[in-house]
Amino acid sequence: MKRNPGEKLTGRIKTVIIAVLSLSMVLLLCFFWFNISMKDIQSFSIDNLTRVQVNESDMLSASETFVPSRISFNAGNGAYRVFNSDEVNCWATEDKNGMADLLAASIDEGVFFAEEITMKQYEDMKNTASITAIFDYGLPFKDFCSLIAEKPPQESDYIGAIAEVSFSTASTTNLFLKDNQNKYYGITLSKPGEYLSQCVNEHNTKNTVTYFPMDSYLGEAISNKTLVPVELNAELNDFVIQRDFDIKDSKHIDELAKRFFSESFDFVRKIEEESGKTVYMYGYGRRILIADVDGTLEYKMQAQGDAGSLSYLQAFEVARAFINRQGGFFTESGQELKPYLKDGEYNFDKSGGSRFVFGIKCGKYPLLSASSDAIVVEVSKGQVTYFKKCFVSFSESNATRESRQAMSAINVIAKNYKEIYNVMEQNMLLGEDEKKKADRFSVVSDKIENMSYGYVFGGDNIARSAWILTYDKQDFQMYFSLYDGEFLGYRVN
């Protein structure tokens, strides 16, 4: 029976209607079975899809993060050479014969033994041809052992955070450790560090900057062993930086804020102040995000629940995941920054919390702000309770030029010691005994804990090549121009 065109059209329409009704029935059944409500549909937004998240692999792992801040080589005659830990291959090597590898082997093979030694014994070892790995941040020894070996040794419970690990060519079957409580240990290795001995010889003949301890320059009045370079020809050049966001671009700031509040952003209060500073608040102070005019993002959250505290390493993973969710170490303009762990502390809040401070590098040199660190994360009761970010973009090619002579480190201190003393006095960083001493130069020189160089930027968005004088476990730093020693600024935490 042939159908006329009208009937054919009706037939087709009916087919379409059946298809649509079938689809809607399937959807409704899904709603029912999966208990989806209209609220869930409404709260889904494109924003959730576009939230920035970095690949896990792009974020620094624990073993890449917890490396020495720098490594110094002693020629055995009082002259030293200092390198970034990624410039020398003696901490964790492919052939498993670096300092960390030997330590791991001694733990795994059950040979590990730590004997407390005196400061003199430790210093005597360091005075031989030796390598010293220096840690500026507080890495608990036990957590470090968990990272490199199968299980931390029992003795690690009694050793504090690692300050230094040394290897001496005079005692190749041992490593030496100084912890943050000024205790010293000799550690037994399962095999001699032959490769490390070679490293010592190799690096002591390199044509790089030579360092001497401060007391070599200044005489017996000073007892400071901080390493200071003799002469420095530096390639650092001043360059311009761009802040990560413009406070006036409120749409962009809102997008950044959504990453912190995601599903609850509709109930977040936004307060814009006269200065341009914008505050986002959820739950009347339970969670606060502040976007400030200087390009910083600061997030605070009140810890919820009674969850116990995490170990330093576990807290690091929580911090790492949080940083990852906020875009990792990529700037808003897409530049990948080079982070390093600048400072850290376990139990900073006296209830088992951990704090991590990241800095960034421009080439080989630290790029510091006179007011904020690149990233600060605090983890309490298993949650991130504080996060502050201050990223900048820059062109690394503008940061270097032909080498020229820097002002000598000692003369930077000699030129500026009165200024340094005054800043210390104003900020109450001088002890009673120190205030009584007439020789202010000695007071200022004796207290220096590290003398390094890099770049420092302030409110004018120019990163300047600078000498960085560190005091008080990085709580106080002074910055002077690398080439002429002029005062640039300071930072007190």
Add this chain to the structure above:
Amino acid sequence: MDWTKAKTILIVALLLANAFLIFTYASANKSEQIAINEEELIVLLENKNIFIETEIPQEHPNLEALTIMHTEFSKEEIEALIASVDPISDGKSQDDYLQAVEEFFGYLGFPSEYVEFTYMEKNKDITTLFFKTRVNGIDVDVSDIKCVFEGNKIKEIDGNIFWPKEFLKKKIDTSSAVEALLSFFSEWSGDEGAIISKIELVYWIGDEYNENIDYLSVTALPAWKITYDEGKKIYIDAF
């Protein structure tokens, strides 16, 4: 096989199935509403010596969050404008005052659709008219304006003045007054009891920013404002 007839039957069956599912789904959702009614709530409150001496609002429209902007004028600007405005006639009815103030607000550029007169006070020669900022029938709690007359001349304009700057896209499902009163009940720790004199839905910016007004703009979210014991206030988020 008559496929046309079969298709028709299938369509009818699918329509019935869809209707059934929609109805069941909708009624299931409805039953997720609050498990307490007004009478039960009143009894609960009275057990704690809390008495409601006002009507409990039945309606609670869904509202968008609102960004409100703080407006300030320099004293000199206001004074200059006041000096240039004519005094009102001697009749001086409430309407006369209102008209004068409306005109004046017009000169100041106040958006009349958001200005709501609340009440007038007279004390000898001083007459004060109070206004609030109201958006779509909901008061912006932090914002108030007062206009003071001395005799028949405007003397002063004062207050914390906020105007809506931006409405956020999404509408918030507000909770009911009964739900808010339940929260009030559960957080009430006083022994003496209370007398609730007013329950209203307002736009609220939170305690912290209510005190210090030195910001440019702030988000106001819907909240139930419960006034009790002659002037004490408590705000409960309406979401």
Add this chain to the structure above:
Amino acid sequence: MKKLVALVVMLAMLLLSTTVAFASPDPNITIVNPANSTTVTSGSLLISVKIAKKQTVRVSLHKNNGTDSNPAWQAIFTNASFTSKNNLSFYTRKAENISPGKYRVKVDTIRSDGNPIYVTYSNVTIKENVEADDKAAYNGTGGTATFLQSLLKSIFGN
């Protein structure tokens, strides 16, 4: 005649004082490293001169290839010039590949006319770098007893 005698005496006194001054060390200069009459191990020698006045100095390092009584000075480097622009400065320099022997650091303080007015010396003896093994002060593997001892110490104090 009297005037002539007075002039001669004056000139003689000037010359004498200049000669006396020329031989004496600068009170504003301290050769911190190497400290005078010390002995150091060879390899690298750090020279650090503290200058407590705005002035120009010239620094030299010589090796004595002769004896104490009959010195024969061989220059390692001479007349390295440094002008201090502050009231406290340091001249610092590293001298590499210093072989064992007796050395002398000499610092001439230069007057505005270019002539030296003071000279300051520091004598140092460079010895062979002592073998690392001889200096080893730690050879321990300790043992449980020592460890327990130190553990008890840490709990109960010394």
